[in-house]
Amino acid sequence: MTAYIEASQAPLKNTGAIKLYNDADFEGMRKASQLTARCLDELSHLIKPGTTTQAIDDFVNEFGRANNAVPATLNYRGFTKSCCTSINHVVCHGIPNEKPLREGEIVNVDVTYVIDGWHGDSSRMYAVGEIKRAAERLIEVTYKSLMLGIEAVKPGNTTGDIGEAIQTYAEAQRCSVVREFCGHGVGQLFHDAPNILHYGNAGEGIELRPGMVFTIEPMINLGRPSVKVLNDGWTAVTRDRSLTAQFEHSIGVTESGCEIFTQSPAGYTIPPYE
Ligand code: MF3
Numbered sequence: 001m002t003a004y005i006e007a008s009q010a011p012l013k014n015t016g017a018i019k020l021y022n023d024a025d026f027e028g029m030r031k032a033s034q035l036t037a038r039c040l041d042e043l044s045h046l047i048k049p050g051t052t053t054q055a056i057d058d059f060v061n062e063f064g065r066a067n068n069a070v071p072a073t074l075n076y077r078g079f080t081k082s083c084c085t086s087i088n089h090v091v092c093h094g095i096p097n098e099k100p101l102r103e104g105e106i107v108n109v110d111v112t113y114v115i116d117g118w119h120g121d122s123s124r125m126y127a128v129g130e131i132k133r134a135a136e137r138l139i140e141v142t143y144k145s146l147m148l149g150i151e152a153v154k155p156g157n158t159t160g161d162i163g164e165a166i167q168t169y170a171e172a173q174r175c176s177v178v179r180e181f182c183g184h185g186v187g188q189l190f191h192d193a194p195n196i197l198h199y200g201n202a203g204e205g206i207e208l209r210p211g212m213v214f215t216i217e218p219m220i221n222l223g224r225p226s227v228k229v230l231n232d233g234w235t236a237v238t239r240d241r242s243l244t245a246q247f248e249h250s251i252g253v254t255e256s257g258c259e260i261f262t263q264s265p266a267g268y269t270i271p272p273y274e
């Protein structure tokens with residue numbers, strides 16, 4: 001049996017119970033998430049050949065501070081950067097560094113700002129200069145996977161409906177779904193119950209209810225699904241070194257469907273962002 005609890009009545013920790021948030025809580029999520037989305041919009045101007053991922057991290061840190069927000073990843077479980085930057089075959093949790101981006105690379109930037117205790121978690125893919133058609137297609141498939149997952153979000157549906165929508169589409173496009181990482185409850189905690197798997201079967205998992213708040217963040221590979229984590233303890237890569245992509249939104253379940261808290265104010269969806 002799944003336990004649901006009014007967030008205002010729940011302890012500020014992950015007890016496994018699923019928190020249901022009220023209108024004021026949704027407003028808190030909107031504010032943090034919109035700053036995250038604005039940051040991701042702004043980054044489209046910075047990301048080009050020669051930009052270092054450290055310069056991206058500096059921007060995320062400074063833009064946050066200028067807007068009274070703190071990056072949630074900074075000192076999170078030993079992670080020392082303000083965002084994750086994951087290039088080409090890096091699936092997620094890439095660590096920003098001083099190496100310049102090169103023409104033809106694809107990079108995911110994952111930002112989570114905290115404002116008034118609320119976490120707005122989102123990521124997008126960026127193209128570094130001109131990219132190959134295969135990379136472009138992977139980015140299209142991954143974005144559409146996320147949006148099909150989001151379309152499955154409404155009261156009465158289940159987390160399995162989200163997973164099936166993503167997996168069915170991605171695999172029909174001859175891509176594969178990463179199993180080792182998933183979406184998650186989000187709100188006053190960075191990572192909370194429930195887990196949102198990006199694969200599975202319709203009708204299985206947890207029933208969606210108005211007030212639930214979570215991320216969907218499919219990682220889709222051109223090759224095999226399996227991943228490994230490098231010796232730095234963070235960087236996850238595809239075992240076959242095939243290209244991988246990810247998009248992430250933070251969303252809230254409403255009476256009729258869902259609200260995408262991290263929607264781009266500029267209307268950006270997939271690159272090129274212009
Ligand atoms: N933002 C990531 C997510 O989508 C988590 C990054 S945790 C870090 O859940 F420590 F790697 F930064």
Ligand code: CO
Binds near residue numbers: 121217248
């Ligand atoms: Co997330």
Ligand code: CO
Binds near residue numbers: 110112121122123
């Ligand atoms: Co994220």
